[in-house]
Structure formats: C-alpha cells, structure tokens
Amino acid sequence: NKSKGYKNLLENSDAVIIITNSATTNLQNTHRLYSELKQKVEISNIYIFANFQDKEQTAIEKEKIEEIFGEKTIALSAVKPESKEVLMNVIEQISNTAISGKKFLAFVSYATADSEFFEISKIAKKLKKHSRIDDILYWEEALKDDIYDYMNNNLESCDILLLFCSKNAKNSEPVQMEWKTALKIKKPIIPIFQTEDTIPPLLSTKLGVQFKKYDIDATIEQIYKLILKKLDLT
Template identity: 30%
Template sequence: MVSFNFDDWLIGFSTLAILLFGYGLGFYFFYKSRKMKETLLTMLSLSMISVSFAWLPVVLDFFLVIITNSSNTLLVYIYLTWIQLPFTVFFSQYVAAELLLPSKKIYIIYFLELIGILFLISLFLDPINSVNSFGYPLASFYHKISLKINLITGIFGIILIVFVFIFSGIGYLYKSLISKNSIRNNFRFLGLGMIFISLCGFLDNIANGTILVLIRLGAIIGLFLTYRGLKPKIRKKQVSFEENMKILSYFLRKPKSADILGEIEYYQKLLKRPITLFMSFYPDDLKLYKISELIQKLKDFPEINKKIYLTHEMDGDIFEFTQNAIDKFDIMLLFCSKEALSSAEVKSQWISAFENDKIIIPICIKLDFIPESLRKNEKLIYDLYDFNKNILNLRYLILKSIFLK
C-alpha cells in the first residue's frame, strides 16, 4: 500500500501539471509551425517540449510507485532528467541568436554545442556521482534529481542555464526597449518567460521540499509568458490565427531597408481588403507635406482604398467625426507641425482616434511636433527633399501597422 504524505501528493500533482502544460504548449506550437513552415517557431516549440522532459522522471516515478509500490533505478531517471538540458538550451538559444545577434549566430551555436557535448560526456562518464537525488528512499518517490554544482557536470549545466538567463532573458528585455511599439510586448514576454524558466530551473536544482511546488508553478508561468510572446495580436480577424503567427514570426526579425519592396509585396498577399485612410492635418501644411500629391500617389496602390477621408470633410464637428467617420477608416495619418499641435480640430480628431484604439501614424519633420501620447507609435520622419522615399516608407508603415499594432 502506498504511504504518500501530503507533500508527496502535492509535489507529484504539481509536477504533472507543468509536464502536461509544457507538452501541450510545445506540441501545439510545433503543429502550427510545421503547418506554416516557420523554422523559428519550430525550434522554440521543440525547446518547450524538451524542457518539459526535466520533470518527466518525477511524474513517472510518482505513478510507478502508486501502481507497483516500488521505484525504478536511479540511473534511468538521471538520464531522463538531464539529457534534455543541452538540447533545450540549443533550441531556445538558436531562436534568440537569430532574433538578437544574427551576425554572431554561428559562434553562439558553436559555443553551446561545445558546452552541451562536454556536459553530456561528463554526465555519461559518472552519472551517479554527478547528481543528488531527493525524495526516495527518504520519501516514497523521487521528488527531483539535481546536479552537484561543485562538480564538472554541474558546472557545465549551470553555464548553460546562466547563458539562457543572460542572453535570451536579459537580451529579449533589452530588445523590447529598443523595438518598435508593434512588437515591443512580444519581446518583453519572451524575455520574462526565459528568465522565469531559467531561474526556476536553477532554483529547482538547489531547493527541496514543498517549496518545489512554488518553483514549478513559476516554470509554468515562464512557459505561459513565452506563449504570450509568440501569440499574435489579431486585428479584427482580418487574417487567420495561423497567418498572424506567420506574420509575427516575420516581424520579430529586424527588417532591412533594402528589403522594403519585398516586404510590401509580402503584406499585400496577406491583405484581405483595401486599407481605408483618414488624413488629419492643419490646412497650412498642405504644401509643406505635398498632401495633394501624396493622396494621388497612395490611390494608385492596390492596397489603399480609393476613398481617403480628409480633415476638412468633418467641418470641425468632433461629434460628427466620432459618430460617422471613426468606424470608416483603418489608419489615421496625422501630419504633425507646430500649428497642427495647437489646432483644436486636429487635436480633437487624433484624440478621438486614440481613444477608439485606431492605428495612428504620425508624419513629421521634427519629433518634437508629435503629441506626447503618440511618440511611441510607428512614425514617418518626412524627408523634404525625397518625395519618393516618403511614399515608399509610408506604404511600408501602413501595411505593417495594419497587421500588428
């Protein structure tokens, strides 16, 4: 008869929860990534599946003891617990290297492969002395099998865990600070997820007892945050969830200016209907920004609706604007100048659009002319000497913004 105490049941079922959550999330993203043929999503999904293997031995031993009233050999659980570590780190850091330091990716991969191989060699050469086992025979099943961090195997393992914490955890958070508003939260969630997973992995290695429940709950939070980092923000169901996932994966890579035309073609293929624009500007800025010419150029592009709403069509009536126009356009192009900043009409229009969660793209000559609330938005710095450059960059921003806010 199994004689589990409360701590045994708590540790057993909490570990089962993280195992199911990790596998479920990992296989879900693996299925989606293979369907979309997205390599980065595939690699990250494999890292989720792999990291969940760390808790598989605990769950297996928990149920084995329930069924047979005896535990398995320690050697089996050592291999099941720790063989996954270099593979988990490789998969997750391959993605991080691609997104954070693509030019140095090959060196990062070589370094991780070297440390991973040394870790596995040292583990296979002396598995029993490389770990501490907690639980059985002191309790009824293995609560965990941790590395001895004062031995060579443990040192290599800690190097891998710390690398994940610093490179992808801190790295993604830094990337979120310098990224555009559209993907800032994605990098922030990815960074927090990696920090939680690596930190909880380290704490799981040194802690014991029921505190393991809280640590493994933290690992679940880490997996969930990683999921949030990969989860696209669907805008009005213009495209399917799978297409949004593909777009998000595409956006996470930093676009090169030389590829703007190619990216415009990419977004055009995903667009379901033309984009309707509203142009808000101060009348004296018509010549400064060549707004009439800009309108004619934009109407020539297939992704732009021929009907473009303009400031003067609203007759200064903000109630009419809010009631009749706010739902008719997708993006507001806000032409910013010193005069526009102090214009009650322009101000009321962009504030109304802002409060209704509309996409607003500020267009300015100086950043100081952009309203404070909109300075984190995707913006166009208008070049007074290169009209065609302005058109190209504006098309890119319009198409990009319509998919990710």
C-alpha cells in the same frame, strides 16, 4: 431577417458559413436560405458545412450537395473530435483570404495651414494608386462638410489615422480632437513629422515616418509600408 442591420452585416462580412445536415428535408430548407441570401446581397465567399452524422436513408453525399448549391462543401461529423480541426482550418483559410484581399481606408489629420508644405493632396493621390488602399480621406477634398461633421462621419470607419505633426497641428483644435479620438477608439496612428519635437507626447512611442520634402516619393513609400505593417497586412 429583413432588417437593414442584418443586410449590412452580411454585406460587410468576408465570408458566410452555412451549416446543415445531409438529410434531404434539412437541405431543402438550407437551400431556401442560401437562395434568399444570394438574392439580397453579393457574397464572394460562401462555405457549406454538411454534417454527416445522420443515420437517415435520405442523407445526401457531399458531391451531390456541392452540385445543388454550386459552392464548395466541407463534409464533417459533429460527433467526431477531428471535426473541430477541420472547422478551424477552414476558418483560418477564410481569415487569411480576407486579410490578403482587404482594402483599407486611411484618415489624414493635418492643420490646413500645412496642406501645401506637406503636399497632402499629392500624398493622398499617390497612396491611392496602391491596390490595397480603398481611399485616403482628407477634409480639403470634401469641403462641403463642416470639419467636425467630416471627422464624426469618417474617423470611426477608417482603419488607420495618418497624423501630420507640426507646430500648426499642435495648435489646431480639430487635429487634436482627431488623434485623441483615434487613440480612444483604438485606431492605429502613424505620426508623420519633420522634427520629433512636434509629435504629441502621448504618441511619441509610436512608429512614425520622418517627412523629407526633398524626397517626397520615398516618404510616401515609407508611409505605405508602415500602414501595411501597422495593419498586419505584410
């Protein structure tokens, strides 16, 4: 498949599982597919599942298949009940590896009038020093965009929303749109507040972080730990 969507799907995948049987003819076709994938996209984790229910004389042993592909090969027989458990164990391993190595994007929602008080740029810069964070997106860092375009282009691709709550934020139309949109598309939200009465009522039950201006580093660390907890990355 030469479509851009197919390529994007592969590039955004944590792993690719290729299932083949162990017959020579099938392995040749599978290897062609494998070579095409490797040329088109960079995939860090590829798993070969070789089905050994074949009765053919041309069936190739697991070790030889590993040599041909240069990838870890899992041998199984589709007709045997225990093969399901083998497959599920590998999928669980892939999932755990993906989660442990995943980097995430955070979108910062705040009133520009609060930028200095909350030290938004400092918080973003310090959070980005953590290896698990890919980027912290906030509008003032990308002033070339209209704020609504920035929201539209970035909010959906982020993993979590950091909402800085204040009286200014309550009166800010963009901030209101950001957290309501995040809520609608089921993005995790962390309210960051100085006083609890500034948290929107709809978000009052969500775990948040109290902003301590006199101890900004402790606040940043609390935000980071809560991000990991909300995203199940602890």
